[in-house]
Amino acid sequence: MKNILVTGGAGYIGSHTCLELLEAGFAVTAIDNLCNSSEESLQRVQKLTGKTLDFQKVDLLDIDGLRKVVASKKFDAVIHFAALKAVGESVAKPLLYYRNNITGTTNLLEAIGEAGIKNFVFSSSATVYGIPKSLPLTEDSDTPIHEVTNPYGRSKLMMEYVLRDWQAANPKVNVALLRYFNPVGAHASGEIGEDPNGIPNNLLPFVSQVAVGKRDELSVFGGDYETKDGTGVRDYIHVVDLAKGHLKAIDVLEKDPGVVVFNLGTGNGYSVLEIVKAFEKAAGKPIPYKVVDRRPGDIAACYADPAKAESELGWKAENGIEEMCADGWKWQSQNPDGYK
Template sequence: MNILVTGGAGFIGSHTCLELLNAGHDVIVVDNLSNSSEESLKRVKELTGKDILFYQADLLDYGALDKIFDENVVDAVIHFAGLKAVGESVSIPLRYYHNNLTGTFNLLDCMQKHGVFNLVFSSSATVYGTPEKLPITEDFPLSTTNPYGTTKLMIEQILQDLYVSDSRFSIVILRYFNPIGAHESGRIGEDPRGIPNNLLPYIAQVATGKLKQVSVYGNDYPTVDGTGVRDYIHVVDLSIGHLKAIEKKAGNPGVYIYNLGTGRGYSVLEMIHAFEKACGKELPYQIIDRRPGDVAACYSNPEKAKSELDWSAKYDIEKMCQDAWNWQSHNPEGYRQ
């Protein structure tokens, strides 16, 4: 298939492009490079020996997007593009709503106009809000605690309404938990701009000496060691989930929703200690006050994806940390060498 990947130069996007190419698909990437680097795509080409057609364009630019569909035969779309920092979304909500929603409107309009009806959408476990019990299944009540999560939930609703209006669409919504790790080659990985928002890239930068210590928000939760527990998933496992979604559901009209996680939670301290093992050194950390809005634990039930997509996570926490350290230690400045 010819697959258009929006946000394909980003962390999850670049790894997914690699898996698509290795599976024999052709890939077209549209990315505005606001939080990513074209270098990631160059390295994907090196690793696969295959080409990627790249357009530097913004989904807010309808004309540019329409031109991409005019110039290419597109069989399916994987939609990653969007602003994604939870904290930032609280301080500049209008920018998040405009960017994430309007970009998606433009994309869906172009798809419908050009007769492209296969879509995989990058959603998030944030749509579950504060879950009342664990593990989380796809039929849990939905709610959000920040504008970023709300954009994901609103887009999910838009996609449901779109299918009701046009039953030619095959739409897969993937709600994923906490992607970490990197490709085992160490050539592509997570490259956050500025101070990382997420735990593992922050730990990795402490390990390289770029940051002083890890701040652990609270150690009085009802968990194994008092620190918050989350479901971490290797980015390669996650990318293969997108490949499976395209291959299993393209051409099958409907809206399909899946959790992508390991089904197992790890605490913040367990993550720090696993990364210490990977990098071979002790990492300094400091216990500080809880953050408002954080839940004690959050992890998935991924059985639906296993039964319907023939997908399950293969890599454990040791492998996630080893691959993340391999990337970080060989690329301390990310793609900006």
């Protein structure tokens, strides 16, 4: 049985990936500082799978605590989710993002290097592409750091550079850089899903909270983009499809490829208003919204060319926007207050 260390394992994508790992027969150790997640998610993962995992509350900035966990077992691979991820907050608090995301990653690499772990899957982001010069985005599209529009995205791109340099200095290690587009939805059981602290930073949790009556209306940031209806267009991917991509990445790293890069998206772009309409259908009720000013750091449109992931990872998104909204609504309606 392969042993996998998952950082940020109690978070939204982390918890869904822990579930898929357990279902596939992996042994899982999850670490998380619980600053924007809940241990309850992992309790539910264990209940759903009928299997146990090892949870350790550790902050990646705590290098001694991190070393202790990493050295406690012989891990076959690390999946690194742990990071702060709100675009707007990163604009307001850039030093917090650089300290947490970059220093946390270098601490992790030091610890796993000492332990001799050679396979590393990194949770990157489509934000590293900055303002797209053409769409869809391929893995060969430019990633000029001066064009990345917010500190969150820059921290992800910087971490990609750190990982490339680390691998170049340690040729026996392998790194998969997975550039996510926009994860949405929830596990089909409705037992685990996205549970943001405070006001949601992402579209679907906000729409969900409006639908369940926690918020009066949705704020649509920007109605004057050069898109089909003036609202931002994104490539939304079901979180379960995304989670499964990480298992495929572990398989690829077993072939000693060095550094590999994959877009994880569907290749379809949906506008904010198209998402609202699809969610209204899933929830069976109208979603009131108001168009407001654009958010700092946002771009007009972003969607993937997922062909490389299909041909080289053997991975393809299986769920469409209807499933994403239906599963997201099931989670929110069954858990109006999230994990609380």
